Amino acid sequence: MGHSGQGMPQGPQPLAGVAHVVAIGSGKGGVGKTTVAVNTAVSLAKLGYKVGLIDADIYGPNVPTMLGLTRQPAILPGNMIEPLTAHGVKFMSIGLISPGDKPMVMRGPMLHGVIRQFLQQVQWGELDFLLVDLPPGTGDVVISLVQTVPLTGAVVVSTGSSVALEDARKALEMFHQVNVEVLGLVENMSRMVLPDGTVIDVFGAGSTEQTAKQFGLPFLGSVDLDPQVRESGDRGLPAALAGEDSERGQEFRAIAAQVALRAKEAAAQSEDVLEIL
Numbered sequence: 001m002g003h004s005g006q007g008m009p010q011g012p013q014p015l016a017g018v019a020h021v022v023a024i025g026s027g028k029g030g031v032g033k034t035t036v037a038v039n040t041a042v043s044l045a046k047l048g049y050k051v052g053l054i055d056a057d058i059y060g061p062n063v064p065t066m067l068g069l070t071r072q073p074a075i076l077p078g079n080m081i082e083p084l085t086a087h088g089v090k091f092m093s094i095g096l097i098s099p100g101d102k103p104m105v106m107r108g109p110m111l112h113g114v115i116r117q118f119l120q121q122v123q124w125g126e127l128d129f130l131l132v133d134l135p136p137g138t139g140d141v142v143i144s145l146v147q148t149v150p151l152t153g154a155v156v157v158s159t160g161s162s163v164a165l166e167d168a169r170k171a172l173e174m175f176h177q178v179n180v181e182v183l184g185l186v187e188n189m190s191r192m193v194l195p196d197g198t199v200i201d202v203f204g205a206g207s208t209e210q211t212a213k214q215f216g217l218p219f220l221g222s223v224d225l226d227p228q229v230r231e232s233g234d235r236g237l238p239a240a241l242a243g244e245d246s247e248r249g250q251e252f253r254a255i256a257a258q259v260a261l262r263a264k265e266a267a268a269q270s271e272d273v274l275e276i277l
């Protein structure tokens with residue numbers, strides 16, 4: 001983890017070859033942030049983009065399980081780390097460097113070092129999108145992120161429940177405080193449709209879209225509550241891999257397309273601002 005940069009504060013530096021860094025946050029835990037991050041990454045890859053995913057969720061680094069690949073990454077010449085690749089997505093996870101079932105206990109400076117290493121010392125190559133799955137709640141990882149690279153923006157995942165949305169608003173405020181543009185909100189576990197067609201509203205479907213409207217932010221789409229999403233995540237075969245006729249697959253692809261669109265718009269706007277300056 002070296003000592004480069006110590007005592008010499010440096011502003012965030014873009015990663016060579018990486019067009020957009022997009023953080024995925026939630027506020028509340030367990031709303032399916034990682035599931036949405038993994039499936040968005042897989043969907044972006046299916047849409048033809050080059051995609052990377054950093055699992056920075058120190059409390060639950062589940063990305064390797066959800067992508068079905070857990071092994072130590074190789075070290076390349078020049079002390080660079082080779083990311084793992086699964087389902088067309090390059091990824092790196094705190095779960096890969098924290099062996100066994102032990103929780104990752106890290107002080108702020110160490111966490112900052114790991115985040116910086118995942119960004120700068122992993123051989124990402126050319127990427128259209130590098131997604132970062134954040135831990136729920138706290139801003140530590142976000143602060144490390146924005147100090148290291150310029151972010152194109154952030155996506156906030158919530159369920160429609162009042163408590164999840166209460167925490168999602170805190171996530172919006174956190175991104176605002178660190179000057180990260182929120183590209184939009186996603187509602188996960190939206191409705192549940194039983195095999196006989198009965199629709200059950202478990203968490204308050206539609207409330208995330210209303211919250212987005214209140215904040216003047218785009219709503220990027222919703223994903224229904226479906227046991228198949230959980231099962232496929234547990235098996236390391238994300239639901240987004242399913243074919244054209246899969247509804248969950250369609251939902252994730254629609255969200256991915258919105259994320260791509262909003263990221264490109266946000267980047268174009270900030271370039272305009274730079275030119276005016």
Ligand SMILES: Nc1ncnc2c1ncn2[C@@H]1O[C@H](COP(=O)(O)OP(=O)(O)OP(=O)(O)O)[C@@H](O)[C@H]1O
Pocket residue numbers: 026028029030031032033034035036057059060062135136188189190223224225226227228229230231233234
């Ligand atoms: N749409 C969905 N339908 C069914 N199950 C889902 C859905 N989304 C997520 N899940 C399941 O809910 C559980 C929690 O999801 P996940 O780990 O993605 O949440 P999280 O917000 O990233 O949690 P944390 O950040 O607290 O680790 C997982 O078992 C996942 O498979």
